[in-house]
Amino acid sequence: MNKQEITNIISQLIALGEDQDELNYWLQIYDDLPEDKQGLLYVNLKQELENLQKI
Amino acid sequence: MNKAENENSINRHEAMPQSESVEDRPSGESNREMEGLLRNYKSDKVHSVENETDTALHSGTKRLENAASLGYKPEDVSRLAAERGVDSRLNENQRAIEQLGSDTTQRIEAVKPREKVENKAEREKVMEQSQEQRGNMITNFMTSEIASNGLDLIPFAGSGKMVVESIAGKTLSGRKLTGKERIIHGAIGAGSLALDFTGIGEAKDIALLAGKSIGLVEKVGVKLAERGALKSAKVFEITSKFMAGHPQLTAQAEKFAEGQIKKGIQSIKDYRKQAA
Numbered sequence: 001m002n003k004q005e006i007t008n009i010i011s012q013l014i015a016l017g018e019d020q021d022e023l024n025y026w027l028q029i030y031d032d033l034p035e036d037k038q039g040l041l042y043v044n045l046k047q048e049l050e051n052l053q054k055i
Numbered sequence: 056m057n058k059a060e061n062e063n064s065i066n067r068h069e070a071m072p073q074s075e076s077v078e079d080r081p082s083g084e085s086n087r088e089m090e091g092l093l094r095n096y097k098s099d100k101v102h103s104v105e106n107e108t109d110t111a112l113h114s115g116t117k118r119l120e121n122a123a124s125l126g127y128k129p130e131d132v133s134r135l136a137a138e139r140g141v142d143s144r145l146n147e148n149q150r151a152i153e154q155l156g157s158d159t160t161q162r163i164e165a166v167k168p169r170e171k172v173e174n175k176a177e178r179e180k181v182m183e184q185s186q187e188q189r190g191n192m193i194t195n196f197m198t199s200e201i202a203s204n205g206l207d208l209i210p211f212a213g214s215g216k217m218v219v220e221s222i223a224g225k226t227l228s229g230r231k232l233t234g235k236e237r238i239i240h241g242a243i244g245a246g247s248l249a250l251d252f253t254g255i256g257e258a259k260d261i262a263l264l265a266g267k268s269i270g271l272v273e274k275v276g277v278k279l280a281e282r283g284a285l286k287s288a289k290v291f292e293i294t295s296k297f298m299a300g301h302p303q304l305t306a307q308a309e310k311f312a313e314g315q316i317k318k319g320i321q322s323i324k325d326y327r328k329q330a331a
Contacts, residue, residue, distance in 0.1 A: 016178070017178065017182075018182055019182075019186075019233070019234050019235060021235055021300075021301075022186065022189075022233075022234035022235050022238065025235075025238060025293070025294075025297050026189065028293050028297075029193075029289075029290045029293050029294070032286040032287070032289040032290045032293070033196070033286075033290065034196075034286075037192060037196055040192055041189065041192065044185055044188050044189055044192070045185070047185070048181060048182065048185035051181045051185075052178060052181055052182075055174050055177050055178055055181070
């Protein structure tokens, strides 16, 4: 996982109607989170995207 | 076509055009196709209503023209129409037909695909669950950073976590928190650990948090930076800016947190009284 990948997921989530403000916050803090939290955030966002794409 | 017939026509699902391939396609694509079909169907129906309305509006005039063609002089037709109130009835009918046409068109336009509404609810549920997980993550992170860097400043150690959790709670006035609110509530919960409660125990009306939470979160960030936890400090700094960018949500969260903290203080005082 890298920042570009997270950025890409977030862009898709915003296109699907997610809150831009909230997701930009996560993008801003991403680099300063410890690795385990970055991993949790990545899984959370990716899972949300997959779930939304199924609907 | 009367109003009841119009309603039946609107609700008649079997009249909807169907596509055999829709079910075989991915959900998003089939939804778009269904929306397109519904849009076309509605457009056809609106056109049909306009034609029906137009026909109905002109049928009265035709009857009068027919009466004239049967041998009545136009002035006789006009006189009879005036005497029997035919003109005013025709005008009333015309207005009623126009209104019916307009109402029917509006009802057709208002029809939304049921599937779309259900999808919206499902989408919102997915978003809400994900936002809740993220909110819990940032609350836990900020709280644990304070604790692990020795900044557990709350004077009633052990109850801090409970107070933070109550502030970052799942609901506000009976409704679930939005993603933004979860971030702000979590940050205020963590920031409240830096509150200095000394000497405020008896003062119920003192504002603990109103207008102070952003400063508190910044303060924690500065203290973390002083202790060398620069990345964590940056998260607190970004979060305080996020809060400043949403003053209304922050003020609401402060008010809620204030109540939770005062409840926490009271419960500690009660516990101390009982212990004494």
